[in-house]
Amino acid sequence: MRILLIALWSFLIMSTAAKAQDNILVMETTKGDVVIQTMPDVAPQHVERITTLASEGFYDGVVFHRVIDGFMAQTGDPTGTGMGGSELPDLPAEFNDTNFGRGVIGMARTSDPDSANSQFFICFDDCSFLNNQYTVWGTVIEGMENVDEIKRGEPPVNPDKIISFRPKAAPATNDAPHTEAAE
Numbered sequence: 001m002r003i004l005l006i007a008l009w010s011f012l013i014m015s016t017a018a019k020a021q022d023n024i025l026v027m028e029t030t031k032g033d034v035v036i037q038t039m040p041d042v043a044p045q046h047v048e049r050i051t052t053l054a055s056e057g058f059y060d061g062v063v064f065h066r067v068i069d070g071f072m073a074q075t076g077d078p079t080g081t082g083m084g085g086s087e088l089p090d091l092p093a094e095f096n097d098t099n100f101g102r103g104v105i106g107m108a109r110t111s112d113p114d115s116a117n118s119q120f121f122i123c124f125d126d127c128s129f130l131n132n133q134y135t136v137w138g139t140v141i142e143g144m145e146n147v148d149e150i151k152r153g154e155p156p157v158n159p160d161k162i163i164s165f166r167p168k169a170a171p172a173t174n175d176a177p178h179t180e181a182a183e
């Protein structure tokens with residue numbers, strides 16, 4: 001019985017850790033890595049979109065085309081102009097009660113609330129004036145100091161870019177069965 005309980009406990013811990021990994025994205029930029037915790041509970045369609053595009057390598061090489069000091073760094077347009085997006089259809093708004101504070105990530109859009117596609121922005125400071133007007137889908141949990149270093153401008157001269165953007169790989173597990181010596 002003891003072995004069964006230990007095995008069950010180990011399985012639950014590994015399942016919880018693997019599930020937490022499912023909601024983490026790692027964005028390597030020219031300024032360093034940025035680790036993002038997604039929020040599928042508040043913006044499931046937007047998290048799915050970003051994760052899908054990241055998994056496909058869509059964001060690799062894309063520049064930060066609009067970076068405003070004290071406000072935000074925007075990226076996600078493959079043309080680098082702020083006018084482009086993916087070939088996927090635009091998403092309906094998933095406005096939520098999450099505050100646009102420092103490190104919070106939201107979807108960029110036109111004046112149409114249902115026009116978010118692939119572009120997103122990371123807030124440098126409090127941007128609570130955006131609350132309930134843009135979809136929050138994630139937050140920076142590591143590497144905000146790297147976001148702070150992104151070159152400013154609309155567009156920046158020699159803009160920084162995303163080198164790669166991918167879901168965080170699940171930790172390696174030892175799948176060998178566990179046996180205990182007889183007591």
